[in-house]
Amino acid sequence: xxxxxxxxxxxxxxxxxxxxxxxxxxxQRGGDIRLYSELTEKAEAVKAKMDALPASx
Numbered sequence: 001x002x003x004x005x006x007x008x009x010x011x012x013x014x015x016x017x018x019x020x021x022x023x024x025x026x027x028q029r030g031g032d033i034r035l036y037s038e039l040t041e042k043a044e045a046v047k048a049k050m051d052a053l054p055a056s057x
Contacts, residue, residue: 009053010050010053013046013049013050013053014050016046017043017046017047017050020039020040020042020043020046021039021040021043023039024036024039024040024043027039
């Protein structure tokens with residue numbers, strides 16, 4: 001009945017994914033390729049979690 005009050009986990013993961021990609025881009029521009037690789041790997045893990053969630057109706 002009150003499902004509209006529950007937080008959408010996919011929305012939270014999408015925000016985290018975007019933030020990680022932004023940080024990765026900044027690291028790459030700064031020349032820190034190792035940090036860029038680590039952040040990109042974390043972002044891909046978050047993307048996999050998003051893809052594993054059921055589609056919202």
